[in-house]
Amino acid sequence: MVRKLKVAQDNAWLKLYGPTGRVRIWLNAAWNFLTHCLGIGVLRSPAHHAGADAKTVERRRLAELKRHGARVPSVLGEGKDTLLLTDLGSTLASQLRQNPDEHHRNAMVARVARAIADVHRRGAYLGQAFPRNITLRGDDVGFIDFEEDPGDIMSVAEAQARDWVMFSAGVARFYRHRENDLAAILSHAARDEAHEVRLLVAGTAHRLSFLESRWLRLRSTAAFRAAIRAMRTAFASHDRREAMQS
Ligand SMILES: Nc1ncnc2c1ncn2[C@@H]1O[C@H](COP(=O)(O)OP(=O)(O)O)[C@@H](O)[C@H]1O
Numbered sequence: 001m002v003r004k005l006k007v008a009q010d011n012a013w014l015k016l017y018g019p020t021g022r023v024r025i026w027l028n029a030a031w032n033f034l035t036h037c038l039g040i041g042v043l044r045s046p047a048h049h050a051g052a053d054a055k056t057v058e059r060r061r062l063a064e065l066k067r068h069g070a071r072v073p074s075v076l077g078e079g080k081d082t083l084l085l086t087d088l089g090s091t092l093a094s095q096l097r098q099n100p101d102e103h104h105r106n107a108m109v110a111r112v113a114r115a116i117a118d119v120h121r122r123g124a125y126l127g128q129a130f131p132r133n134i135t136l137r138g139d140d141v142g143f144i145d146f147e148e149d150p151g152d153i154m155s156v157a158e159a160q161a162r163d164w165v166m167f168s169a170g171v172a173r174f175y176r177h178r179e180n181d182l183a184a185i186l187s188h189a190a191r192d193e194a195h196e197v198r199l200l201v202a203g204t205a206h207r208l209s210f211l212e213s214r215w216l217r218l219r220s221t222a223a224f225r226a227a228i229r230a231m232r233t234a235f236a237s238h239d240r241r242e243a244m245q246s
């Protein structure tokens, strides 16, 4: 649970880390088995910690990311299973919803994509790179929500690839019928990503292509299918160009 507060005139966020239900643990296990069967291991879920453990993971990850130069909240105070965090501004999700203009949306998504690539260039990774966990204040991109650590169960390259898949899937609903725009943004931002990361994203998008078959083309998966097409173009074309040039 998260609550917005005022601390010495400034906004702040009090985050309370609750228990983890049994259902959540079983769903995690089932999801991880499914990702294994589908060969999309970068999408497996790390353990969902509860209470004080979750707080410890989030505090550790915030310190790691700060050391790597990422813009994350500072810790103003803490209790047994709570953290009081500085405010980084409104989320990319709410700003995309409020701004229907395509050029404006492209500019925001491109700025955030460059910030993700910067984090990766410094050897770090995010974790849940969805638009609701990314903030934008002017030109500053911030990242929040680190109570899970994909690094517990996968390599840095896999965790970085996972960031791109989550980010692409998260913004794709604003790019239905415009996935070429999204592909161009991703392709540009991720042009210097490690070869292994590019291959993992392209491979994941390729493995998920079955969702585009006529029988599975459900309305509910339309945005995700746009993300798959954008990732396939953005993360594969570069390697193909490289191969043709050599
Ligand atoms: N430091 C922060 N700066 C700005 N917004 C925040 C901050 N912390 C939380 N929020 C807001 O609260 C929401 C939930 O917080 P989050 O840390 O993502 O917890 P949860 O685990 O519940 O998703 C975010 O999507 C964002 O809208």
Ligand SMILES: [Mg+2]
Residues within 6 Å of the ligand: 132, 133, 145
């Ligand atoms: Mg969140």
